[in-house]
Each structure stands twice: as C-alpha cells, then as structure tokens.
Amino acid sequence: SQQGEEDPQALSIQEGENATMNCSYKTSINNLQWYRQNSGRGLVHLILIRSNEREKHSGRLRVTLDTSKKSSSLLITASRAADTASYFCATDGGYQKVTFGTGTKLQVIP
C-alpha cells in the first residue's frame, strides 16, 4: 500500500495565489521529500526535510513536518502558471526504500 497520501487530490488557483498541499504518512521516517511531475515526465526533486527538522524553505517553497501527526505540508507562494503539475510526497519508511503518495494535481490559472 502507499505510504503517503496527499490532500487535496486536485487544486485549482489563480496565478499569484498561494497553494498548500498536505501529506500524511503511516510509519516512522528518516526524511520526507516532495517531488514535482509534469504531465508524462519523470519526477523532479524539490525539497527534502529530515525527521528532526520542522520547517524548511527553498525559494518560493516552504515545507513543514510534524512527526507527531505524521504529516507534512508544502506551500508554494506567489504561484505561477509554470507551477502547474502534480506534486508528490515521498517517505523512506525508516530505511532506504522510498515510497510515494497519491499526489496532488495543481492547476494555476493565468
């Protein structure tokens, strides 16, 4: 079964707005990662947060991690049309096997 589950499944926003996606997972982890996938392409790594970190920033991305709730959120600020893609969280389940959630499909309307 999938380790992670993203919420919402789909999100549509206007350009310039912020987009927030959530991820819940089941087992303990060493790290949690977020990836982006454009239609029909491979995934691209966005950001990694370790289990002892609570928040991390990278450009317009902000990731939070709450290990007590087994959840993470990805915030994209000042969204652009080019941010339109599917976003997946990935966890290592405590060892090096990396499993992915079900994804959030983001549409940014120009």
Next chain:
Amino acid sequence: NAGVMQNPRHLVRRRGQEARLRCSPMKGHSHVYWYRQLPEEGLKFMVYLQKENIIDESGMPKERFSAEFPKEGPSILRIQQVVRGDSAAYFCASSNGQGVTNEKLFFGSGTQLSVL
C-alpha cells in the same frame, strides 16, 4: 548529460510477449528504484536494487516480473508474457546511497509500455 537514462521511451508489445525495460543510473549512483504509474495515479514502488543485489522487491508481482542490476551495464526490468494490465508508465530512479537522511532520487523520463 549524466542524468538517468531509460529506454525505450515507448514500447509496444502484444499479449504474451516479453518486455525488457532498461535504466542507466546517474554516474556514480549505485542504487536503483523501479516504479509503475497508471494514468492519473501516483507511483507504485516495485523494486529497489543495489549493484548485483535486490534489496526490496515487495512491490513486484512474484510471477512474470523480474529485475536485475548487474555489476556492469544498466538495470533491467523484465516482464514476461505481458498482459493488457501491464500497460503503464515505468519509471526508474537512482540515488547515491549516501544514507537514509539524504536519499534524494533522480528520475528518468520513463518507459510507456502499451500491451495490445
């Protein structure tokens, strides 16, 4: 370009034939993952390999599917006697295996398998 290379990009097979998917990891990477993706769905873990070893194959069907990552050459995902339900995009990813706290994956562009 030292990225993850998958070939072929598209593969068409008739039911009962064999499908062989290749993945060359990034230079210096010794860990390879294979994932399967159906349209509008997430990536389903299939198998995790290190050079010459299968570490975790819990996501791979016991029958018809096999994977290898030899000392020399690409990783191969082999599907024997394909059925229509095998039609999907198969993605390979590699990592440098420098530890669980830094297990960033680099993905190939995938192989789209279509079974007629």
